[in-house]
Amino acid sequence: MKKLTLLICSCLAAIMMFNSCSNDLDLVDTWKDIPIVYGLLNVNDTAQYIRVEKAFLDEETSALVIAQEPDSLYYDNISVELEEINENGAVEFTFSMDLVDANLEGYQRPEGIFAASPNYVYKTTEPLNPERRYNLVIINGDNDNVVTLQERNGQRSIGLIGDFITLSPSNNSNFRLKLEPGDRTPFRWTSMDESGDQNAAFYDVILLVNYFETERGNPSSRTEKTIEWVLRRNMLADKNTLNQFFEVEATDFYRNLAQQLEPNPMVCRELGDADLIIYAGGEDLLEYINRQAANSGITGTQGFPEFTNLSDGLGVISTRFNKRMDEIRFNSDVNEELLTNEFTFDLGFLEFGQACN
Numbered sequence: 001m002k003k004l005t006l007l008i009c010s011c012l013a014a015i016m017m018f019n020s021c022s023n024d025l026d027l028v029d030t031w032k033d034i035p036i037v038y039g040l041l042n043v044n045d046t047a048q049y050i051r052v053e054k055a056f057l058d059e060e061t062s063a064l065v066i067a068q069e070p071d072s073l074y075y076d077n078i079s080v081e082l083e084e085i086n087e088n089g090a091v092e093f094t095f096s097m098d099l100v101d102a103n104l105e106g107y108q109r110p111e112g113i114f115a116a117s118p119n120y121v122y123k124t125t126e127p128l129n130p131e132r133r134y135n136l137v138i139i140n141g142d143n144d145n146v147v148t149l150q151e152r153n154g155q156r157s158i159g160l161i162g163d164f165i166t167l168s169p170s171n172n173s174n175f176r177l178k179l180e181p182g183d184r185t186p187f188r189w190t191s192m193d194e195s196g197d198q199n200a201a202f203y204d205v206i207l208l209v210n211y212f213e214t215e216r217g218n219p220s221s222r223t224e225k226t227i228e229w230v231l232r233r234n235m236l237a238d239k240n241t242l243n244q245f246f247e248v249e250a251t252d253f254y255r256n257l258a259q260q261l262e263p264n265p266m267v268c269r270e271l272g273d274a275d276l277i278i279y280a281g282g283e284d285l286l287e288y289i290n291r292q293a294a295n296s297g298i299t300g301t302q303g304f305p306e307f308t309n310l311s312d313g314l315g316v317i318s319t320r321f322n323k324r325m326d327e328i329r330f331n332s333d334v335n336e337e338l339l340t341n342e343f344t345f346d347l348g349f350l351e352f353g354q355a356c357n
Contacts, residue, residue, distance in 0.1 A: 035313030130162030268356030
């Protein structure tokens with residue numbers, strides 16, 4: 001039996017922003033139809049997108065050639081639906097998803113192995129309820145094959161991550177973010193969301209530091225800019241507590257500024273405020289990422305991750321949520337520290353009220 005090469009579009013970026021990449025998987029098997037499905041449901045998104053493609057095998061034609069043929073990537077006759085499941089486990093609503101070109105939705109597929117246009121995905125603008133669970137149903141009209149989520153604990157559905165409360169920093173108007181070298185600055189939020197569950201399995205936490213830059217002698221050139229400080233990446237949720245918590249070394253704030261800003265005697269800089277973003281991801285997404293990581297590197301097989309939560313085919317349907325808190329004010333000591341700190345003293349930051357001359 002011949003060994004055939006299966007090319008599939010599998011990157012996590014295809015879930016979030018509809019970018020794509022490829023993986024090689026060697027199969028020793030007879031040909032069969034293999035659906036490839038990705039989607040992340042987010043209750044604070046105005047639209048939900050599901051990517052549905054197919055694996056393809058051809059003994060006569062190179063997979064690299066076939067990958068450039070849209071007819072080889074997409075199904076001609078399928079329906080894609082989301083089922084909303086109530087607390088009793090019954091289907092309360094069914095949302096039909098429409099076929100759209102993601103390129104026209106603002107999610108461009110980069111040029112590469114796979115045909116970049118059209119870039120078909122399935123879309124619904126129906127609002128999602130964080131207190132409900134959801135199942136995906138794909139029906140192939142050509143062979144009546146049905147793909148759903150795998151059954152777990154007696155149900156075929158996933159819970160969504162709903163809104164949660166940040167405790168530190170807080171929304172209190174008197175709050176000021178302190179970053180004194182030698183101290184540790186806490187970040188804390190509730191892990192129980194508005195559904196009453198803890199559906200988040202991991203978090204990315206990013207602080208956006210806003211500042212102003214002005215050319216000396218040209219006050220009208222004052223421009224607001226932003227740099228990103230990644231506080232945590234793939235931080236596992238602590239399921240033993242209702243609050244998630246970590247601390248950062250305050251010195252790392254000044255070190256990060258120095259790494260991203262170059263001394264420039266021709267400009268003045270003023271510290272603004274900050275925006276905090278907490279990205280939360282579901283358990284199936286975490287498992288998928290972990291399988292990818294385990295399958296890469298020197299000891300990896302470089303093949304497609306074995307994890308899937310679909311009843312048939314490959315891929316993952318999971319949930320995500322992004323919590324944002326804007327206009328977090330810094331303690332006045334932070335601005336003073338910028339002027340003398342060993343990492344930032346030469347970056348041109350001004351004292352409060354000082355003119356850029």
